[in-house]
Amino acid sequence: MPVMEEVPFITTPDNVTVSMLELAGVNAKDFVLDLGSGDGRIVITAARRFGARGLGVEIVPELVERSQRNAQAAGVTDRAEFREQDLFKTDLTAASVITMYLLPAVNLQLRPALLRLKPGTRLVSHDWDMGEWTPDRTLTVEAPTKNIGREKLSQLHLWVVPAPAAGLWCGDAGLQWHLRQQFQMVQGQAGPTADLKALLGHMDATTLHLWAPGAQARAEWQTSPQGPTLRVVGASGAWGPWQGQTLRKASGDRCTA
Ligand SMILES: C[S@@+](CC[C@H](N)C(=O)[O-])C[C@H]1O[C@@H](n2cnc3c(N)ncnc32)[C@H](O)[C@@H]1O
Structure with a gap:
């Protein structure tokens, strides 16, 4: 030291x-x-x-x-x-x-x-x-x-202390969040695979708030024996259909089906 x-x-x-x-x-x-x-x-x-x-x-x-x-x-x-x-x-x-x-x-x-x-x-x-x-x-x-x-x-x-959210998160129907994190500030891209949109976010303890033009989401970070998850507990605008989805952290750099 x-x-x-x-x-x-x-x-x-x-x-x-x-x-x-x-x-x-x-x-x-x-x-x-x-x-x-x-x-x-x-x-x-x-x-x-x-x-x-x-x-x-x-x-x-x-x-x-x-x-x-x-x-x-x-x-x-x-x-x-x-x-x-x-x-x-x-x-x-x-x-x-x-x-x-x-x-x-x-x-x-x-x-x-x-x-x-x-x-x-x-x-x-x-x-x-x-x-x-x-x-x-x-x-x-x-x-x-x-x-x-x-x-x-x-x-x-x-x-x-913010939950760790950096990495690739995978949901259903091609939903993907690529997140980078510096302390409580989050940035990245979101979307179905072929349509990634820039997003901004903030990790408030275990609640992740994400924004993009015309869309907002709120997700709860949790751990489980299978690893961390992000569950979308609020979504509006273009992201409305994501409500209720659970995203899992990818172990590599791709989401597998
Ligand atoms: C500025 S005083 C604050 C005391 C108290 N927390 C307060 O706010 O009134 C900092 C204290 O840290 C103690 N200290 C310094 N280095 C330390 C260390 N490595 N481990 C534990 N205590 C330490 C000092 O002896 C001192 O009492």
């Missing part, structure tokens, strides 16, 4: 913590993972105020101990756990929400692993973005008690 700038301990102000959790829509069904959890405030607030479960991983032992004391004082030790652990060696897959207040280079280093998470996993970063992976939402909140920066403002970014 390349050597990188160390992430210092700087706390997220309380009002910003609440805004981060609200931006992610945290609720009692969530498991919140804070990468570099400092004094534990994000996980403790997620448990106390939103009823979620959570884990904070932190590399400084004294901060882990402080977090555990803070969790005890807040009465949430049954739902808020803290471990002395390197965030780069942490299993991210159990989380439904991941929070970060790190550094731009660290976010970028985490990005490939974050993109492989279960589609729909929500990611919130305080202040730093993830380069070309543009956030699904960005919020600026006032942060009068922030202990760095002259402008007492915080930027909060939300990403929802």
